[in-house]
């Protein structure tokens with residue numbers, strides 16, 4: 280367990296008491312946001328991703344109840360939800376609280392409902408410092424912190440990987456967002472100072488030390504809101520499925536686009552009559568190869584080559600997959616032109632949200648100043664910067 284910073288969180292217990300009456304016996308849990316270093320729009324294609332957990336995320340103060348009532352409150356959001364355990368249902372007006380409710384719903388169904396008797400109610404207060412809707416997985420962090428907290432206070436020890444999959448199901452089936460597994464995996468399984476290389480069809484994974492000596496990892500928020508649910512995300516998924524269907528006419532055994540090597544793809548690409556769909560597949564296949572190469576480059580300490588792969592990833596997402604848009608492309612242009620920027624790309628689903636860059640220490644301040652100036656001049660938006668560290672996945676924290 281890690282100790283939280285008292286200065287920042289000294290009031291959390293009081294705030295909990297203010298909302299629920301009494302904080303005696305309350306426990307504290309945390310789940311991070313995530314940044315994806317490379318491997319975008321590959322997870323739902325069974326391909327490779329290379330994300331890392333951040334040190335900011337969502338905190339949950341939790342106290343058990345015994346009357347079967349779950350009460351969810353937040354310090355950021357106005358909506359409040361009181362949910363009896365036998366009536367967990369989606370409600371639009373519950374807004375953000377549909378994430379914890381979705382997790383609860385999945386917990387109740389886990390392994391045929393064997394844990395239902397343990398799930399006897401809780402009061403939960405959330406506090407998050409991941410910017411919302413910015414592509415840094417604020418929703419996955421709410422899901423994982425809920426899954427961990429509700430099982431822990433119920434006396435259940437459930438493997439993190441089970442909680443990861445369950446959280447994805449909550450988002451897919453309860454909230455109705457058809458995301459892949461990357462966000463929940465990184466948020467649940469992340470490891471301090473490591474990136475996680477994950478093969479999304481088998482869930483085989485490997486921790487790779489994230490050594491960027493002499494550089495900083497800087498996230499830049501376009502501050503253009505990204506609406507994943509109403510975006511073109513599902514359309515891209517469908518296009519990949521269409522591509523797979525056509526390719527299967529030549530390679531009937533192919534399980535997913537993530538199994539397709541570049542060489543195989545070159546041989547079968549004529550199977551796809553629609554150039555737009557072919558471009559989508561081309562992105563997925565080449566992005567997968569970039570992830571593999573990025574891992575080797577990182578292991579070799581070749582940051583320059585790693586950075587070039589980040590740039591190539593952005594250009595592929597811009598030109599072939601078409602999920603960047605004016606703001607992200609403007610950030611990419613201005614960031615990549617700055618001396619000392621080793622690599623830069625959009626991160627997450629795209630359509631707004633954030634960019635991630637590796638920047639030399641001595642250039643980090645100028646980077647933020649110049650990117651802000653040029654980006655604002657071109658877009659009229661003021662970007663935010665987060666110089667970040669790579670942290671651990673979801674865990675319980677101590678109060679003292």
Ligand code: GLA
Pocket residue numbers: 318319320321322323458459460461462627628629
């Ligand atoms: C969102 C989804 C992920 C993944 C990325 C794109 O973050 O939640 O599952 O598909 O977009 O790589």
